[in-house]
Amino acid sequence: MKTVHRLERPGCGCGENEVGDGLLSLDEALARIARKSVAVEEVETVPLQHARGRVLAEPVVSATLSPPFDNAAMDGYALAASALEGEGPWVLPVGDCIAAGHAPGGAVRRGSAVQVLTGAPLPQGADTVVMQEHVLREGDRMVLRHRPDVGTHIRPAGEDMVPGQVIVGAGTRLGPREIAAAAAAGAGSLRVRRKLRVVILATGDELRPVGDPLAVAHIWDVNSPMLAAAIAAQDVEVTVSRHEGDALGPLRARLSCLSETADIIVTSGGVSAGAADLVRPAIASLGGETFFSGVAIKPGKPLTFGRLGKAFWLGLPGNPLAAFTTWMLFGNRLLECLAGISTQRVLRRHVVAGTMLRHKPGRCELRLARLAGFDGLGREVIMCPDVTNSARVSLLPLADGLVLFPADVESVSEGDLLEFVQFFEN
Numbered sequence: 001m002k003t004v005h006r007l008e009r010p011g012c013g014c015g016e017n018e019v020g021d022g023l024l025s026l027d028e029a030l031a032r033i034a035r036k037s038v039a040v041e042e043v044e045t046v047p048l049q050h051a052r053g054r055v056l057a058e059p060v061v062s063a064t065l066s067p068p069f070d071n072a073a074m075d076g077y078a079l080a081a082s083a084l085e086g087e088g089p090w091v092l093p094v095g096d097c098i099a100a101g102h103a104p105g106g107a108v109r110r111g112s113a114v115q116v117l118t119g120a121p122l123p124q125g126a127d128t129v130v131m132q133e134h135v136l137r138e139g140d141r142m143v144l145r146h147r148p149d150v151g152t153h154i155r156p157a158g159e160d161m162v163p164g165q166v167i168v169g170a171g172t173r174l175g176p177r178e179i180a181a182a183a184a185a186g187a188g189s190l191r192v193r194r195k196l197r198v199v200i201l202a203t204g205d206e207l208r209p210v211g212d213p214l215a216v217a218h219i220w221d222v223n224s225p226m227l228a229a230a231i232a233a234q235d236v237e238v239t240v241s242r243h244e245g246d247a248l249g250p251l252r253a254r255l256s257c258l259s260e261t262a263d264i265i266v267t268s269g270g271v272s273a274g275a276a277d278l279v280r281p282a283i284a285s286l287g288g289e290t291f292f293s294g295v296a297i298k299p300g301k302p303l304t305f306g307r308l309g310k311a312f313w314l315g316l317p318g319n320p321l322a323a324f325t326t327w328m329l330f331g332n333r334l335l336e337c338l339a340g341i342s343t344q345r346v347l348r349r350h351v352v353a354g355t356m357l358r359h360k361p362g363r364c365e366l367r368l369a370r371l372a373g374f375d376g377l378g379r380e381v382i383m384c385p386d387v388t389n390s391a392r393v394s395l396l397p398l399a400d401g402l403v404l405f406p407a408d409v410e411s412v413s414e415g416d417l418l419e420f421v422q423f424f425e426n
């Protein structure tokens, strides 16, 4: 098997920092986003049932022992195994039945048993629970054939959590698993960072809202609904600003206005070097900063990142496929940074090519790819078109993610390793 590129480090192996033409490598661009962005400071309290998708600002700490008391892990009989004399079988009188949610009437006496249902508090004196399937019940007595081990089928108090234990760390995005743990820890409400305010502004004289009639030279604005859907998340308030044409004055005015309230302005189009590419000049004329402009990737080369007032600005290319892939890679990273997420999702992994694929050396290429099962060695296989047509949005619904072709690779053989970035929906 030929290995296309190193496995011992992340990234596509397309160079370290500047890779010529003033372009940054993919990894350096990601690193710069992380370095420049600052998490929002404001924190709010939300009830647990509204916490899904929010980012914890303070850790969830267990308030009590969990479980709070020793209890039965099975339907069965609580008894003192250590008090059973001689060799069995033993015939034991059976007392009351304790169900979950009910306090025991009293201690279990030596040489007798108490019926317990799963979750019932263990009566005092009992040191084991025998499964009901393992005894013979005869009226108010039961026959026990084998000596049970002490401690069996008992969930001891605090076996899961103890008071003061950190159950979910700050900076975690809360999903069902974290919410389960928080509930068990007794956290009825949680301290989370405030929602991020993201505004989308598509630019281009040719754009018309989707569904409007198109005159000559007009196209529908794909990026606004696409980005709104890609950005939508429980911890984000997304606004779509009406698209803007290619004229400096109005663009300037709109950006200035949006920068007053947004945490992130996501523009699409108008960031290349053409005469109608006015987003960068507009930001500059408003006193905004550009942290980088240009990444050595294809599609997505014009990607620009900067700041205007308090708002961060991500300038995506206009081509919808380029806008989508750059949002997926860089926009999501920016969101995570501003949201204060401490552990990033691991979305990059190695897969193998299902067929021979060609690549024009130059820039690192992000090609749409579909997961197509596993090969005989258990490695995940991807299939993708032999060439990329970055203007074809129709291929997006068929793709599971992007496969990265290192800049200097001319072709990839079937079975070669490639880096894959999985798409995800929040």
Ligand code: AMP
Residues within 6 Å of the ligand: 202, 203, 204, 206, 207, 219, 220, 221, 222, 223, 224, 268, 269, 270, 271, 272, 317, 318, 319, 320
């Ligand atoms: P630009 O980056 O502005 O040079 O745009 C690159 C290409 O993407 C052009 O063909 C534009 O017409 C197209 N484009 C720009 N914005 C959008 C959009 N919002 N929806 C669909 N296509 C767009």
Ligand code: MG
Residues within 6 Å of the ligand: 203, 204, 205, 246, 269, 270, 276, 318
């Ligand atoms: Mg344009």
